Amino acid sequence: MLRAVAWSSAAVLGVLVVALFLLLLTLAKDAALPARNKYGLVFDAGSTHSSLYIYCWPGGKENGTGVVSQLEVCRVEGPGISSYADNPAGAGASLKPCLDKAMEIVPAEQQQETPTYLGATAGMRLLREQNSTKAEQVLAEVAKAIGQYPVDFRGARILTGNEEGSFGWVTVNYLLETLLKFSFTGTWIHPPAEDVVGALDLGGASAQITFLPGTTISDSSTRALLRLYGTNYSIYTHSYLCYGQKQALKMLMASLHQGNSSSPHISHPCYPRGYQENITVAELYDSPCVQAPSTPSPAESLSVTGAGEPAACSAAIKELFNFSCGANESCGFNGVYQPPLQGEFFAFSGLYHSLHVLNLTGGQPLSLVNATVRQLCNSSWQKVQKQFPSMSSSQLRDACAASSYTLALLLHGYRFDSKTWPHIHFVQQAGNTDVGWTLGYMLNLTNMIPSEAPQTVVGLQRSNWIAATVLLAVMLILILCLLTAMCCHRGSSGYERL
Known part of the structure; x- marks a missing residue:
């Protein structure tokens, strides 16, 4: 009777061992195979x-x-x-x-x-x-x-x-x-x-500034409320339509034309000396960002020549902005409310590209940035062509205007200065991913940013393996004990028969 019970118990334990072994194999297989991206x-x-x-x-x-x-x-x-x-x-x-x-x-x-x-x-x-x-x-x-x-x-x-x-x-x-x-x-x-850092974005038709201020945002139209990972953020954000780089340079050209609209010739202070091109009035006033003259002549051809005058270029670009704050105690430009700047900022898109061509995105001091842009704006068309042989004609033509506009937007539009300039980091990527x-x-x-932080990590943990291993060891010991008892019982029975 004892022998039958022992063999029955051993059989049950054996089945359990096999089942546990198969389970561990399955878990090991699942743990070894990476989850599908x-x-x-x-x-x-x-x-x-x-x-x-x-x-x-x-x-x-x-x-x-x-x-x-x-x-x-x-x-x-x-x-x-x-x-x-x-x-x-x-x-x-x-x-x-x-x-x-x-x-x-x-x-x-x-x-x-x-x-x-x-x-x-x-x-x-x-x-x-x-x-x-x-x-x-x-x-x-x-x-x-x-x-x-x-x-x-x-x-x-x-x-x-x-x-x-x-x-x-x-x-x-x-x-x-x-x-x-x-x-x-x-x-x-x-x-x-x-x-957390602020974000400065410059596209072709708009410019965005977004950051977490150290004060209450008094203008609700510039406030965005976000809940990320269980934390609430009240961020300041505003987008300036028509102040993207392409539209701003178009507004600049229109301003230069309207300054002497009776002449079919435009002297452009931001274009390199010796540069020439012809455009039509229709091309110049094809955007809602640009106010056309009362009596435009769309087919009229305009002759544009570069003057290469840094000071005049900077002055003409500043005319695109209204720096008066009006009723707002604190503003960016055009009377738009902006709280005082706070923290570090990452500048990307057009802000990065306009200065990167001049190797000015490595944390250079503002004095060097200003000097380099002035030197570029004082160059002739032949000189910039030799200096930047891989750039297209349109990029070369606009290099001075684009970099000067970037400085005007950051320094006069957003109110950065020599003290806060080092807090701007010009980047194209972060973590091998384009910033935008x-x-x-x-x-x-895709709801990939949950409102609360994850509390558990899914998957087979080290503790699970330890528990499974201990269980297996205990079962093996029990089996050995049963087998030993059976052998002892068999030996005892034989001695008695003798």
Whole structure:
């Protein structure tokens, strides 16, 4: 009877051991296989061009700060989609080569679950002001083109200026891990509020400034309330439409023309000496940002020559701004409320590119930046062509105007000075990811930034392995004890028979 019980117990324990062993194998297999990456696509439909950003992140990991990475960025050939107002189908067709490229990168079995967005910025905001019907037709055509691909398309829309600024701020701070970070002890920690940085963005048609002020924001139209990782942020943000680089330089040219509208000749103080070009009045006044003369002659040709005068260039650019604060005790420009600057700032897009061509994005002091820009603006056309042989003619022509405008916007528009200038960091990327509004936009719309910090980490932990190992050892000991008892019983029975 004892022998039967022993063998029965051993059999049960054996089955349990085998089951536990198979379970451990399954868990080990699951732990060894990496979780399948997830993907997201975002079109940045800017005023001068469009780009497709391809992001990925670990699918089996609780979302934390900095887990999203940029796989690829595809620049769309041709101008921005707002330029296709009279050919909406062309706007959709222009996106297809980049979508084809994305389909080569995203695994075929995951494409239908890949969230895809298109966000249009100031160029489309201007087109909507000019002709809302044409703006809607362009959006419809780009949506139609994207909808032909096997992705989870979630719409194409025009962002507000404050959204653009806020999403850019989220992107920068997400990548810098100033909102939340995972400590080496395995816990989530909230960095202090003073660690968050401001965001300065300059596009072709608008400019955005966003930061966390040290005071209450008195103008609600410039306040954005965000709850990120369980923390509330009341940030200041404002977008200046028409003060993007392309539109600002167009306003500058129009101002120079209207200063002597009776003459078909424009002497441009920001263009290099010796540079010449012809433009038409229609080209000059083709934007709602530029007020046309009362009696324009669209076909009239204007002769533009470069004068290369740094002081006159700076003065002409300052005329584009109204630096009077009016009723506001604190403002940026054009009477728009702006609280005092606070903290560090990351400047990207046009602000970065306009100074990077002059190697001025490495933290150089303001005095050196000013001197380098003055030297450029005092150069001849032949000299800049030799100095920057890889730059296109239009980039060379605008280099002085663009860098001078950047300085005017930052120093006089946003009120930075020699003391706060070192707090501006000019960057194109952070964490190998382009800085801009697209990542923040995707994070927001995919709910990848939770309102509260994750409390647990999913997966097989070290403690689970220890417990399983101890259990296995105990079961093996029990089996050995039973087998020993059986052998002893067998030996005892034999002795008695003798």
